[in-house]
Amino acid sequence: MGRHSYCIKQKLRKGLWSPEEDEKLFNYIAKFGVGCWSSVPKEAGLQRCGKSCRLRWINYLRPDLKRGMFSLQEEDLILSLHQVLGNRWAQIATQLPGRTDNEIKNFWNSCLKKKLMKQGIDPTTHKPLIRDQAARVVKDDENLKKCTHNILYQGFSSTTSTLASMGPTFLMCDSNTNSYDGGQNFMNNIIKPGFDPLMSYFEFQTGIDQSMNDQYVDQNQMGMHSSFGFTSMPSLTNSDHGGTEYSDNNSASRISSFLLNHEVKEGSSNSSNISTTYQAAAGFQMSNSMENVAFSSWDSDNKMDPLLQFQLNAIKSDGLKTCSWEEGQLHTQNSVDFSSYPLTSLSEDLTEENFDVFHQI
């Protein structure tokens, strides 16, 4: 197959684009618009392949690009969408105006992924890294059926090892059998061209808000021993931004707050009457007394999983030093100071006089 033959036939430039090349490409697109990329290099006088030109335009030269650091809302939205869409960066990018899939992908790989890992969340599955020993899907019907896409709430396992770490994980269930199918039904039937995950979230949120009031606060729902409720905990992203609370009622924020942050209170099943608050998913809060409890209620046979022990030790030695909710917000050693996040290097030339086209726009 003569795949991208234009690139192969000719000796073309590779690597970083010079300001001159940028100017040529920008002027050409501004004048003739986006059409056949394969002809762009020739027409614009560039020694690049069309594919490279396309990429340069999309990721860098497009005037509607939003530059600079990601906002908290954007970060939250990326987290939320990634939980549903996975590495479908292009689809995620459609929900973030002015952001490119490449930019989001880079942001994810360089920042968000690590942040989740640090907080004990598998960035791929958005589930806790601690092995889920006995997680089971709790099929609740009434309120959750309000959710547009039959996103069911995964009940917490009665084993506290799960409780300690897992936030509610949404499983996509077959609407007919009400059984978890690994998300296949969801992905096959819901994620389609035209599917708007954001709107789905809005719809979902509508159902959830009601569900939360009606149901989740009820400790006996979901077939679990422990009670849990929802708090106004700072979200994952909030935590790394100094615990700033959202007050703008931003949907994306609320969505991801719901997805990622839950407070799980244990105690009803604990004869020692010790009520320990777990800050699930958004971080581990395990008070010192937690250890002293010796995990007496951690599972039915009071044995702790070795892996769990290992991870708790890790948390104790690392997480608790770096991650504390004691004062109502999370502090991490490696918290990202977004105010110092580097802006893209580009802008300089594009806003300068040498890009006459910009003045026309």
Added chain:
DNA sequence: AACCTCCCCAACCGCCCACAA
């Protein structure tokens, strides 16, 4: 100052799909 290490991010690569001939 020189060297080393880390890691961000722009760009490339390879694969897939759609479509036309």
Added chain:
DNA sequence: GTTGTGGGCGGTTGGGGAGGT
């Protein structure tokens, strides 16, 4: 149905800046 081509996408790379020694 086959082939050629272009476009889109996700994974990966490596240049280079920043910070540390």
